[in-house]
Amino acid sequence: MKVLIATDKPFAKVAVDGIRKEIEAAGFELALLEKYTEKAQLLDAVKDANAIIIRSDIIDAEVLDAAKELKIVVRAGAGYDNVDLEAATAHQVCVMNTPGQNANAVAELALGMMVYAVRNFYNGTSGTELMGKKLGIHAYGNVGRNVARIARGFGMEIYAYDAFCPKEVMESEGVIVCDSADELYKACDVVSLHIPATAETKNSINYALLNGMPKGGLLVNTARKEVINEAEVLKLMADRPDFKYVTDIMPAAHAEFAEKFAGRYFATPKKMGAQTAEANINAGIAAAKQIVGFLKDGCEKFRVNK
Structure with missing residues (x-):
């Protein structure tokens, strides 16, 4: 199983390290797409991903069409209006957030x-x-x-x-x-x-x-x-x-x-609420744990789409 972190605004290194530890301990592969500047880069990166961790990145029907192997998207944070829930459901993709971490x-x-x-x-x-x-x-x-x-x-x-x-x-x-x-x-x-x-x-x-x-x-x-x-x-x-x-x-x-x-x-010049080192780490690691739970045990506790 391949898990992709797709973040145009990257997680802190300590958060990525924590995510990697969770993903690799489960026997999965971790791939990184950070600071991407064009949607085409995201479309290419998702082609063989089984799971994606995002922040404020947009996951729409076009991305879901490109992600033929995708099973789950986790938004590291509380809000998830950057994910097209109807399109995800149509593609049989589970969408989760990480409530409380921020x-x-x-x-x-x-x-x-x-x-x-x-x-x-x-x-x-x-x-x-x-x-x-x-x-x-x-x-x-x-x-x-x-x-x-x-x-x-x-x-x-x-x-x-x-x-x-x-x-x-x-x-x-x-x-x-x-x-x-x-x-x-x-x-x-x-x-x-x-x-x-x-x-x-x-x-x-x-x-x-x-x-x-x-x-x-x-x-x-x-x-x-x-x-x-x-x-x-x-x-x-x-x-x-x-x-x-x-x-x-x-x-x-x-x-x-x-x-x-x-x-x-x-x-503020940009959205600042969750911009702390602690929240960054907590949300990223929670997202990784939720992906492992979903892929291994089918746990859908934090699912937000139907």
Whole structure:
């Protein structure tokens, strides 16, 4: 069996070494395609691969057509919208993610961005504190739970809304549960966004929702760019000079945000949530273990396609 690591943004060497150890201990072959610049390179590399580990790399129908021997794709990370799930299912390819492996890294970044924003981006002026503020966690998954854990240390009052997480689970962790996104945003001074990009959530973070937030509202987005209705957020920030927006996913309208709302807006140059040495290693090795489990024992625990 041949396992391919296909990453235009490579794993750290220690992560690749850990992946190799898992794959070769199972008796499989490991191949590397790193820093590739053309899709043709990926199409060539997948021809004889039985399994692929990717990061933000695009696996679409064309790639799947080329990968005649492919059985499984594992996205090293939580999000998997870079994989065409319908095409994978049609090709009888299992798709998995590695939930939780990046969660602490993303959560730490979210809290760091909150501090950066409420202290006026460290510009030397007097800001505010997080202690006593109401924090809304929009989606209480692995990242949301870690955000709650860290925010408790700041003395924040924690609220959450998640349509799929049982209310009693959130309540058992000391979280005040909201019954709708509207209720969450109206209650909270800061909202940390952790929803996936789906047909239902794309463009769902809009003017009406954000305008319900109290004066001095802050939105922190370490989720996905697509969930933000950029035109409506631009309008909101123009109408509400008290509102701040920080994100680790640079919007398409970044230049306009930066020009119009200097001192109230910040975006990192690239997606930063999972960019830590620890998360890089954890997600890569988890992906390798899941591939071994699938190929040897048929384990589909983290399958995301039908």
